[in-house]
Amino acid sequence: QLHLVESGGGLVQPGGSLRLSCAGSGVSLDYYAIGWFRQAPGKEREGVSCISSTGGSTNYADSVKGRFTISRDNAKNMVYLQMNSLKPEDTAVYYCAGSWGVVAGLERAAYDYWGQGTQVTVSS
Numbered sequence: 001q002l003h004l005v006e007s008g009g010g011l012v013q014p015g016g017s018l019r020l021s022c023a024g025s026g027v028s029l030d031y032y033a034i035g036w037f038r039q040a041p042g043k044e045r046e047g048v049s050c051i052s053s054t055g056g057s058t059n060y061a062d063s064v065k066g067r068f069t070i071s072r073d074n075a076k077n078m079v080y081l082q083m084n085s086l087k088p089e090d091t092a093v094y095y096c097a098g099s100w101g102v103v104a105g106l107e108r109a110a111y112d113y114w115g116q117g118t119q120v121t122v123s124s
Helices: none
Strands: 005-009 011-013 018-025 032-039 046-051 057-058 069-073 079-084 094-099 118-122
Touching: 005 032, 005 094, 011 057, 018 069, 018 094, 018 118, 032 118, 046 079, 057 069, 079 094
Parallel strands: 011 118
Antiparallel strands: 005 018, 018 079, 032 046, 032 094, 046 057, 069 079, 094 118
16 A cells, blocks of 8 residues: 655745655555645645656646646655745645556545645745
8 A cells, every 4th residue: 555755844934945755655656646735724625736657747736837846756756846936825734645547637536645744834
């Protein structure tokens, strides 16, 4: 069974950058599409970005396009989310999630495996 663990969150000033990591274990990530989601206090969990199992296809929420970049290294069983030009509204708990298959999109229901999340706080 796929097990996912996020890391890399923290406190950053507006305009700053963070790189989140998602480590897979238990099985190879080679056959899983991976998504990044976030949930701010009092809000629904929303899709931020996703990447196909091969890394050949990516997708982003409009709110993060041009600022966030998703990537993966299947040899290391890792997926990353590079976040630049961070804004206070990016503050949330960020989760990575896995879905068996090539692509999965930004809908929560498409993902079966979830990490515990990592807190990102953007504040001066």
